[in-house]
Amino acid sequence: MNDTIAALATPAAPAALAVIRISGPESRRITELLLRKPVSWLPQKAWYRELWDGEQKLDDVVLLYWQQPRSYTGEEMVEISCHGNPLLVDRILAAYFSRGVRAALPGEFTQRAFLHGKLDLTQAEAIADLIHAGSLRSLVVAQQMQEGRLGRKLADARAELLELIAHAEAFLDFPDEDIDPEVGEEMLRRIDRLRSELAALAGTAPMGRLLREGITVVLEGPPNVGKSSLFNAILRQNRAIVSPHPGTTRDTIESLCQVAGYPVRLIDTAGRRTAEHPVEAEGVLRAEEAVRSADIVLHVSIASEPPDADVSAPIPLLPHQRLLRIANKSDLGVHPEHRYHLCVSALTREGMPELDQLLAREIAALGPDAAAGGAVNARQEAALRRAIAALDQAADAFRAGLACELWCLELRTALQEVGEITGAVTSEEILDEVFRRFCIGK
Template identity: 50%
Template sequence: MDTIIAPATAPGKAALAVIRVSGPAAQPMTQTLLERPIPWIPQRATLVRLWDRGEFLDQAVLVYWKKPHSFTGEDVVEISCHGSPYIVQKMVAAYIARGARFALPGEFTQRAFLHGKLDLTQAEAIHEIIQAQTPAALEGALGIHQGKLRNKIVQLRERLLGIVAHLEAYVDFPDEDVPPLVQKELEEALDCLEQELEALLRTAPVGKILREGVVTAIVGAPNVGKSSLFNALLREDRAIVSPIPGTTRDTIETECQLGGFCLRLVDTAGRRKTDDWIEQEGVRRAEAALAQADLVLYVIVAPEPEPEEVRRLLPPPGKVWLVVANKCDLGIHPDHRDRICVSALTGQGLDRLQEEIVRQLTGGLALAKEGWITINPRHEGLLRRAQEGLQRARTAWQEGASLELVSVDLRESLQALGEVIGLGCREEILDEVFRRFCIGK
């Protein structure tokens, strides 16, 4: 491979910048920039002065990582210099003049994968760690980076490989006294594998929420306290609160962290018929926010009977829909004894609301006990392919198909599981995975 270079820190002025160089010429190229020779001791920081064709570049700290004991598995030089964009530009230009190439997005991590320093799920987790905005998102990314998903996939794959090996040995070596798998044993083994795949697949919606956040629409009739609840969840006076119906004429959006999740709260106009054309537009926008939301908090008034529209509610499929009875500090009508009752004014019941939101978003999965293990869309597609292969194999077995045909379906599942961790992935798939990374990582 050629030698690549890129800043590993974000562009812009800063106290320090880190420049990463990886490849066979990383050390020789750096040697030509040094004011005087240094002992190239791996993993030791050395203060150096760097020059390019008689021009002083900067005084910097240099760390040498000798292959294979580096992030990429190649010789790596990391330079910590002053964070002037001009200095960084001159430093990179000096290496490019000596034959280095500017790295593509994710190319350092891609080289780490190609050199066996990490599997594909761990490589993807690096991107998730960088993008994480909440404790839960970071916990999930760190869990995968530590190998929790890889270990699970490897375990499932080894068990499936044992079944395939047994079937094929029985077919290929009939004279070797290989015991046949009885129908009950095979079906139980495939059922167990399928259930474990299904458990992983159930985490896909949670993974999406951790990566993208949750669009949360607060809706209801005028004067039920939607804006007050918006402010209470946000813990600041962001929306105007007034006893006058129709105060909120437009949607107000902002982000907040709740229970480890990132919620994009949307305060909306009260849903009612009105002749005021401005308020009509507010109601229209409220309906649009409702249609786009992942989570809907439908607010009613706790001291009053259940509104007729609540009885007629048909929550759209695919949305988390919670009816929240607000103003419980003024009393709770018997209709709402089993509802989530809160007071946006005093804070009463907000903890329970938060717990219920988290429970609904995670589908009740007790993920926190073992650390978050959530899958992304690429994992989901491959795991479904593996699951379908198991289902076809079991059906073929039950219908009396030949063991060769059963084995073909099981091998399809093996291939899909392998691709989750990067075994047998085509080059274009790898390029698609890594191109989403930032440059320098």
Template identity: 50%
Template sequence: MEDTIVAPATPPALSAIALIRMSGPKSLEIISSLLRKSFKGEPQRLYYRKLYFGEELLDDVVLSYWKSPRSYTGEDMIEISCHGNPYIVERILEACLKKGARLASPGEFTKRAFLNGKMDLTQAEAIIDLIHAGGMLALKSAQALQSGGLSKELLRIRAELIDILAEVEAYIDFPEEDIQPEVGDQLIGRLLAMENKLSTLLSSAPLSRVLREGVTIVLAGSPNVGKSSLFNALLKENRAIVSPHPGTTRDTIEAECRIGSFLVKIIDTAGQRVADDQIEAEGIRRAQEAVKRGDLILHLVSAPDDPSTDPYVLPQLQAQQKVIAIASKADLGIHPANKDKHALSIVTGMGLEELEEKIKKILESFFPMDFSYGVNPRQQAALAKMAEALNKAILGIKNSLPPELISSELHECLERVGEIVGLVSSEDILDKIFQKFCIGK
């Protein structure tokens, strides 16, 4: 962290302005060497300046200086707002590098912020969720994590664990005394309350995955029932080929869009029938796999036809999977047996808005009213190990095991809390976390 790092903080594209960040002990010295006018460098003020490299004018820029420790990284920082021409950005970066900075690696600014105590590890991880949030709920979840929602909860648990651990280890110093039944019952009650909190956090992991990756909506049904037409209508663009001839879609087609405040991944699938060739057979197999992993299945049938003649049957679904039965091509008439299905016509637009509203309500139903944030896979793995150790400690007290064994499990819990919030962390773990960030963050 003795190096001074520099990197663009905005994407390499033509734009009105671009932002370059520099952090480290030589930040002020390097930027001053690119100026012809004296730079006082008063913190948290903006300066309009011209940057030069030798005799070459680099650009007219706006500089802001953030003095350690009151900066994003906790170090001296300079932010350079220049014109958004990638070539200008490249030239300014090159000048900073020649003056002694080095190019930052992905996530290195945030990594330095963590190492300098500006945030804990859960808050640092929340930043990448904040950048990639695909909807309002995902954004609010990331903001709750960034403001310390998870770490505050875990640090409360940690304080409780330390208190319980001190009580258990007092018995280690007096081996002639066993944990009294009434004391044991009290400890078990406190640990069970902690176990309930962990269970709530663990239950948020699948919801967190849905927020990060999007809800998967799969269109399923026989050939030529309007799946590709609905696919295009939901995307509001012509992505899939639409044809009156059955079997046009030979493979799954995926695309992302936003429905309401949710990011969704829509999958159009091959119509289910007896395949004419190996390629179509493979497309049908992939369609079946897509249905099995979908969060919401839109099952289409032809509205004017008797559904008993439709060869497609939905496979056995899991309890959490939702289904909307759709009677497509409803402008051609609706068979009496299809009256209970959602009537839809892409040709006339009948039922399309209502279908989107149904989808929104189902997406909202995936999340409880009190949902605020969810844990990511790394945090989930640590919480699961913590819950296992907590359960062993509870059983140890119930079975009157030696306090040393109970203490060992409680220490395991403390280590897992430290792993999640970053009180204890290996360089390998940090590298894996921060390499997911973009350069300049």
């Protein structure tokens, strides 16, 4: 924390501009060593200057100074906007490195911001989610997390826990002062209410996983029902080869898209039938494997055919998976006894808007709405589950009439777990876990 770091904050590729960040106590002084014309270093004021490394001109740049503690990291900080040639960027960084500045590690700027109290750990994690968001809903949820919505809820939970612990420990420390702990139903109500709030936050983890990794939607069914045509229609591009000959699709084909703002990993599969060729048989096997990994399965049939014409029953699904029966080729007619969720035509796009809406409803049903306060990640969920378990133990001990010290110890465990989520209680191991997937320069 006492050294000065630097890194490129924009992609390392040719561009109109590049931004280099320097943060630490020596950022301003070392920048002055590269200037022939001084600047006054007024905070948040830009200067157009030339950077020099001895007698070698580096580039024409714009300097922006951020004064401690009102910078992103909470330290003295200089940002350099230069031409976006990677060779120029490397020369400027080399000039700083030769003067004692160190190359920043992945996520080190954000880690310094956390350590200086500029944000909590949930906000730091949200920054990584914001950078990698692959859909509109992922972006919105990451922005809400970055604003501190989850952190504020957890801060309220910690305050409630501290109040309960303080009351109980006052009774332990001063038993002769007639300070009684809250007893009976009121104490249990407070613990149960707190447990419900934490459980609601933990319940957003499934949707958080889907928003970060994408919802897997697999098209499966017999050959020649138009799975590849439907795949292309959902994507709104010709991604899969379409042919009237059975067995055209012999491997799974994947593509990323958005449905109602959700990130979707769409997979087209080979038609399920008794394969005559070993390559086609492998394709059928991979189709079954894809279905087993799906969040939502679209079993595709032909709309004009009677229900018993589809002899390929859907593959048995796991409890968390959702099945939608889609009848394609509705432009050729719809059988009066059809029993499908929806009839569509990939050719004319009839029913495709309704399919988007149906998919959006099914995706939303996979987990609680994350829009209200963000969606917790795996690390946060694990800590919440441990906190909930400790609260359960505290309530059980209280109901059993055990000593105050025992259930108070469980409340302290819950406080520790909640604190680990926001970073109020942290360790080097937790910080390594949070910042290891950040990009350099952030």
